Amino acid sequence: MEIFSLDLGNKQVKLVSSKTIGASGSKEKTNPIKAKILPAHFLDYSDLGDQRTAVASATLDINKYKSGKDPDYEYAWGTDLHRVHAEDKFISTIGFQNRYSRREFAVLADMAIGQLALDFPESKTGILEVIVTTGVPTEDFNDTSIDSITKTLLGDHNVIINDESMNIRVKEVIVNPQPAGTAYNEVLDNEGYIIDDQESLLEEQIAVIDIGGGTLLVDTLKNMNLSDPHAQKPTGAHELYDRIVRLVVESGIRGITSYEVEQLLRHSDPREGYFYKPNKNESFSITEHVEKAISKYSRDVMNTVSTTLKGSTKIDHVLFTGGTSNLLQQAEAKREYPFARFVKDSEIANALGFYKAALATVASRSE
DSSP: OEEEEEEEOSSEEEEEOHHHHTOTTOGGGGSOOOOEEEESEEEEGGGGTTHHHHHHTTSSSOEEEEETTSTTOOEEESTTGGGGOOGGGOEEOOOSSSGGGSHHHHHHHHHHHHHHHTTOTHHHHSOEEEEEEEEEOGGGOSHHHHHHHHHHHSEEEEEEETTEEEEEEEEEEEEEEHHHHHHHHHHBOTTSOBOGGGGGGGGSEEEEEEEOSSOEEEEEEETTEEEEEEEEESOSHHHHHHHHHHHHHHTTOOOOOHHHHHHHHHHOOTTTOOEEEEETTEEEEOHHHHHHHHHHHHHHHHHHHHHHHTTOSOOOEEEEESGGGGGSOHHHHHHHOTTEEEOTTTTTHHHHHHHHHHHHHHHHHTO
């Protein structure tokens, strides 16, 4: 039975299967992509307008989806969604209350399952049976949220992508506390076995600092189980993007949006600087504003971390994860915590960890 790992974040969706990770038996093993990364927002397909021609001709990486969770509507979703310039019509799942019971979340989860199923021919000729593993922030790791997610994911799913129908049957749902994902990814290899020189993490007290699109999460794991202290703040990447926008606008440069800042930070080389190009004829250096905002944001993050952990001397390791952790000034973190570790593949570490842990769980059942 296949394992699908879904990290359905506020800003991005990260998806892992045996096909993406390059596990044994996968043809993609020689050049795995590790995870599929897509935006956590989507569009009503009718809102694409004239862009539907570009989508149909495959000039944009956007697909047409129809979800059994909302069969009367068609949706557009893909990595090039930002290029249609319809941000005001994006359907978002971001929210800090009742997120998992919303129709938008159910549709996003359905499309994510369908996106992974694309790589498995049996989903198109029969019914692909899978185990789905996912995670939620510590604040949401309770019976109500777990029940809502399980209800959404468990059972039969019919997803149509570009008129290609797929049937997936989710036989089991595993819901993990989100910080465990990064820890599992550090401890386990791609087959779900313990990495020898990382085994000590299983018995240590670890702080996991997860800086995502919508939230900053500070969690503590002891023997890989949730422990105190922990904190969840609505100060993820969006706060950094908004701060950069304010600084740029105050300098007299108009028109830049938080979404454009996000794309700029994602695709620019810090060594070459940051340049805002509102059109093909103009280019404005905003490097000074970006660096100032990152410096302030790094201090704010470390203040939250230090306040939460309260100078605890019992922490053995501090793991920084989440896509935004790549933007932090690492010297600021290591000044406070010399044993801090900025994990590899931080953007997809949770999804990878959920997948590896599910592999280990399934393997243990057959022993």
